[in-house]
Amino acid sequence: MTEGNARSAVWQTCAIAKIIQQTPSIKSFFLRLSEPFAHIAGQHVDVRLTAPDGYVAMRSYSIASSPSASNVIELAIERLPDGEVSPFFHDIAAVDDEIELRGPLGGHFLWPERATAPILLIGAGSGAVPLMAMIRQRHALAQAVPTALLLSSQTQRDVLFADELLSLEMADPTFKLALAITRETPKRATDLARRIDSVMVAEVIAWLPRMPAHVFVCGSNPFVNIAADGALMAGLDAAVIKTERYGG
Amino acid sequence: MITRGFTGRNSGGDHSDRIPPGQHLVEHFPVLTAGPTPRVETAEWKFTLKIGPRAVRVWSWSEFNALPKTKMTRDIHCVTTWSKLNTTWEGVTVDDILADAGVECPTDFVLAHCYDGYSSNVPLADLASGRAMVALNYDGQPLPRDHGGPARLLVPHLYFWKSAKWVNGLQFTERDEAGFWEARGYHIYGDPWREQRYTND
Numbered sequence: 001m002t003e004g005n006a007r008s009a010v011w012q013t014c015a016i017a018k019i020i021q022q023t024p025s026i027k028s029f030f031l032r033l034s035e036p037f038a039h040i041a042g043q044h045v046d047v048r049l050t051a052p053d054g055y056v057a058m059r060s061y062s063i064a065s066s067p068s069a070s071n072v073i074e075l076a077i078e079r080l081p082d083g084e085v086s087p088f089f090h091d092i093a094a095v096d097d098e099i100e101l102r103g104p105l106g107g108h109f110l111w112p113e114r115a116t117a118p119i120l121l122i123g124a125g126s127g128a129v130p131l132m133a134m135i136r137q138r139h140a141l142a143q144a145v146p147t148a149l150l151l152s153s154q155t156q157r158d159v160l161f162a163d164e165l166l167s168l169e170m171a172d173p174t175f176k177l178a179l180a181i182t183r184e185t186p187k188r189a190t191d192l193a194r195r196i197d198s199v200m201v202a203e204v205i206a207w208l209p210r211m212p213a214h215v216f217v218c219g220s221n222p223f224v225n226i227a228a229d230g231a232l233m234a235g236l237d238a239a240v241i242k243t244e245r246y247g248g
Numbered sequence: 249m250i251t252r253g254f255t256g257r258n259s260g261g262d263h264s265d266r267i268p269p270g271q272h273l274v275e276h277f278p279v280l281t282a283g284p285t286p287r288v289e290t291a292e293w294k295f296t297l298k299i300g301p302r303a304v305r306v307w308s309w310s311e312f313n314a315l316p317k318t319k320m321t322r323d324i325h326c327v328t329t330w331s332k333l334n335t336t337w338e339g340v341t342v343d344d345i346l347a348d349a350g351v352e353c354p355t356d357f358v359l360a361h362c363y364d365g366y367s368s369n370v371p372l373a374d375l376a377s378g379r380a381m382v383a384l385n386y387d388g389q390p391l392p393r394d395h396g397g398p399a400r401l402l403v404p405h406l407y408f409w410k411s412a413k414w415v416n417g418l419q420f421t422e423r424d425e426a427g428f429w430e431a432r433g434y435h436i437y438g439d440p441w442r443e444q445r446y447t448n449d
Contacts, residue, residue, distance in 0.1 A: 013249060048270075049251040049254040050254065051250070051251070051254050051255050051256040052250055055256045056270055057254075057272060057329075059329060084257045088254050092253040092254070097251075098249065098251075098252075100249055100251070105433060105446060106432070106433060107431075107433040108429075109282075221279040221394065224281075225285055225394075228284035228285065229284065229285075231284070232284055238283055238284045238364065239283075239365065241283055241284050242282065242283060243283055244282075245279055245281060
């Protein structure tokens with residue numbers, strides 16, 4: 001099962017077209033590609049920053065936008081207080097600045113080509129980014145595959161893409177949204193006022209008409225372990241659970 | 249292309265000659281795994297050496313632990329761009345595994361197999377001559393489950409996805425057969441000093 005990236009991915013220069021503050025710690029950067037590509041929802045790009053002394057810093061960022069004919073991709077980047085690259089994006093990068101990137105990359109954490117059986121998405125914080133690409137792709141193709149998103153955030157204001165997710169849920173009976181809010185009382189009665197646990201994962205699985213055939217989990221390593229273990233305890237096979245953990 | 253306003257941390261400092269291009273230094277030990285973290289009990293653990301489809305030797309946990317142990321202190325480099333210096337490991341070198349099985353070099357290529365279905369390919373030349381081991385301890389302690397415990401492959405001179413976690417066997421193959429990530433867009437060999445991150449880099 002070889003997927004994507006048969007050729008080597010070449011570096012290209014793109015311009016920042018727009019910057020949006022999404023949550024107190026996450027901004028979206030809309031990048032206009034000079035060499036447009038069609039990605040698969042779930043894939044990432046590598047971004048390369050070069051200092052005047054030649055020092056290079058590279059990081060991988062998941063693509064938040066859905067694959068489309070557009071030559072603009074969206075990255076949603078969380079500002080890590082001790083980070084090297086994310087503070088540059090948050091504090092220095094401006095519209096019209098040029099950024100080098102290459103992609104699309106990654107051949108595992110991918111929205112299935114033929115999505116028919118139910119799909120469970122579990123994310124925390126900026127772990128929502130690749131899942132959002134999947135949800136947007138599903139919506140863009142008008143796919144009716146039953147899909148549930150369990151998204152954990154510290155407060156209501158930290159819920160990435162909150163408005164878009166809430167309106168998608170309103171409009172689409174086959175898309176379920178469970179918000180876990182860990183540090184304040186959630187707004188909606190159906191939301192969950194605690195950190196993720198295996199009971200919560202089982203509850204969200206029960207919202208789907210059948211057991212999910214694909215599970216995608218993205219977040220910190222401890223979060224992903226709890227989510228994946230919850231899915232296993234609910235009776236899912238390890239082979240259907242794909243995880244992506246924040247790197248170093 | 250110089251990025252406007254970026255100066256960077258250049259975290260390598262005095263060790264910059266030990267940090268491959270595009271890598272940055274970390275103090276912690278990030279965990280990156282493509283699926284759930286497997287639970288492998290040492291009572292059930294087995295390690296199998298195969299030549300093609302044929303198993304030539306199987307070790308239990310106690311048999312494997314009776315093999316000669318070797319310590320290694322090495323710098324490690326993850327394709328996601330973090331590098332960590334002076335990591336300390338103890339385990340059984342691939343040389344000692346092959347010697348115990350009475351196997352020399354039936355083919356030039358090896359696939360490492362793991363409890364979670366993961367695999368990674370490494371040429372024999374990169375596993376032999378003391379270059380690689382099956383690590384059982386990290387930093388003086390039994391290898392934590394998150395980092396591949398009870399046992400992982402350690403091939404420190406290649407990108408760290410080659411150091412397959414929860415390893416349960418080595419298999420000699422006729423050709424260099426792509427493992428899990430190698431079949432999913434990552435480089436077939438993975439030398440950090442040549443920045444062999446993705447296919448055809």
